[in-house]
Amino acid sequence: MNRVVITGLGIVSPLGKNVAEVTARLRTGHSAIGPITTIPTDGLITTIGAEVRDFDPAAYFADKQLALLDRCAQFSLVASREAIAQSGLSFRDGLGQRTATIIGAGVGGMVTLDESFHRVYAEGAKRIHPLTIPKFMISAAMSHITMEHGITGPSFTVASACASANHAIGVAFHMVRSGSVDVAVTGGTEAVFTFGTIKGWEALRVMAPDTCRPFSRNRSGMVLGEGAAIMVLEDRARAQARGAEILAEIIGFGMSSDAMDIVLPSATGAASAMRACLADARLTVEEVGYINAHGTGTVANDVTETKAIHTVFGDHARKLAVSSTKSMHGHALGASGALELAATVMALRDGFIPPTANFIEADPDCDLDYVPNEAREAQIAVAMSNSFAFGGHNAVLAIRR
Amino acid sequence: MDTENDIIDIVAKQAKADRATLKRDTHLSELDLQSIDIIELIFAIEDKFDISVPYNANDLNSAGISFETIGNLVDAVERLTAEQHAQKAG
Numbered sequence: 082m083n084r085v086v087i088t089g090l091g092i093v094s095p096l097g098k099n100v101a102e103v104t105a106r107l108r109t110g111h112s113a114i115g116p117i118t119t120i121p122t123d124g125l126i127t128t129i130g131a132e133v134r135d136f137d138p139a140a141y142f143a144d145k146q147l148a149l150l151d152r153c154a155q156f157s158l159v160a161s162r163e164a165i166a167q168s169g170l171s172f173r174d175g176l177g178q179r180t181a182t183i184i185g186a187g188v189g190g191m192v193t194l195d196e197s198f199h200r201v202y203a204e205g206a207k208r209i210h211p212l213t214i215p216k217f218m219i220s221a222a223m224s225h226i227t228m229e230h231g232i233t234g235p236s237f238t239v240a241s242a243c244a245s246a247n248h249a250i251g252v253a254f255h256m257v258r259s260g261s262v263d264v265a266v267t268g269g270t271e272a273v274f275t276f277g278t279i280k281g282w283e284a285l286r287v288m289a290p291d292t293c294r295p296f297s298r299n300r301s302g303m304v305l306g307e308g309a310a311i312m313v314l315e316d317r318a319r320a321q322a323r324g325a326e327i328l329a330e331i332i333g334f335g336m337s338s339d340a341m342d343i344v345l346p347s348a349t350g351a352a353s354a355m356r357a358c359l360a361d362a363r364l365t366v367e368e369v370g371y372i373n374a375h376g377t378g379t380v381a382n383d384v385t386e387t388k389a390i391h392t393v394f395g396d397h398a399r400k401l402a403v404s405s406t407k408s409m410h411g412h413a414l415g416a417s418g419a420l421e422l423a424a425t426v427m428a429l430r431d432g433f434i435p436p437t438a439n440f441i442e443a444d445p446d447c448d449l450d451y452v453p454n455e456a457r458e459a460q461i462a463v464a465m466s467n468s469f470a471f472g473g474h475n476a477v478l479a480i481r482r
Numbered sequence: 483m484d485t486e487n488d489i490i491d492i493v494a495k496q497a498k499a500d501r502a503t504l505k506r507d508t509h510l511s512e513l514d515l516q517s518i519d520i521i522e523l524i525f526a527i528e529d530k531f532d533i534s535v536p537y538n539a540n541d542l543n544s545a546g547i548s549f550e551t552i553g554n555l556v557d558a559v560e561r562l563t564a565e566q567h568a569q570k571a572g
Contacts, residue, residue, distance in 0.1 A: 286539040
């Protein structure tokens, strides 16, 4: 089995439009949650979110290409450019066939779908743009990455709600580890700020009116985010042979299903996925220094996740640093696992632990070290990143510096 | 009272409970209601009375409104209806 390393990383996030910007803001504990500005909010109860602000598509795409690109595909293409440029790889010289493109997305082209339905049903349009279908299909973002970079190996999109990106990265990890491919371009993308979508989220009654306060007492729910993070995975021997810069090594991936409830999480299922990840990585619990939590800021998730961490880590749980970067970049749904793994990679690389922002008061039921409000300087060697999705789909990745 | 009867109807339907057993002081926690049922209950109430109920699943005392008993629901609905329909008229 090959060892698998990350040789390229690209991010478009509410915290910034490249890795350097995002990392700097993670380090300051800056929260990008604020009033929603990309759509009108009259008639919405939820008027806050973590948006990618000042994103000018014309700065990145010519008109002809832009006509095909939903907002989520725009994000992932920009992120893929940064990641692939950093890797230094070119796919058109034969490497393409030995490269997989596996991207996670929770819903895909929602902005396009929303606009198109509005035209048909509300405006009574007799026809809509001919490229509507190829634009909104959930696999489109992934398609454009293969097209732009000339990648001709296996390619598909993975969907599992809030765990989509971790699952995508995990599958890509498996394929490089097994030698099916030498390289994988993977990650996740999501862009769902539309009036109708927010109405849907409000109806679930889990949206925070003020901000996202994971693990804090009196937390009041989640805040939507958006964005994309793309990474290049490579067979370690190959990366070393060509002198590539190695950002981190992916050492394990664990999965499980709760088989329980369509929205409520299960501590048993979460613990099972974390254990599976530790076993896959051949790690003892004492070796893990930091967990990037799923930490959505809902009463349900944060308590359940805390219990699961206690169950898996035992006495070592109290020595762990656990933080939720959703407090800073919001819940980006199908992109969240990728944004969060990216944050974890940069944290290990640059020697800091991103904080849980907006933390006011400790909740007696959430009693771990959540690194409240301020980033901490620390050289962490091994970290995990959790995603626990609606429907009970748990996916956990482990990386080593 | 109409409001009380309507609410008991809605709760009975969602909880699949015998309507005759439901009273003002019945605790919702005594009924077979999962968290999804509570959300659907609130949705049915909003639809029926054309009001917006500030219920947040993370906070059992949303905006000072308690959702523990059927009586609490009835009082909340009457208050919200008065507030919100007066706003519309005014």
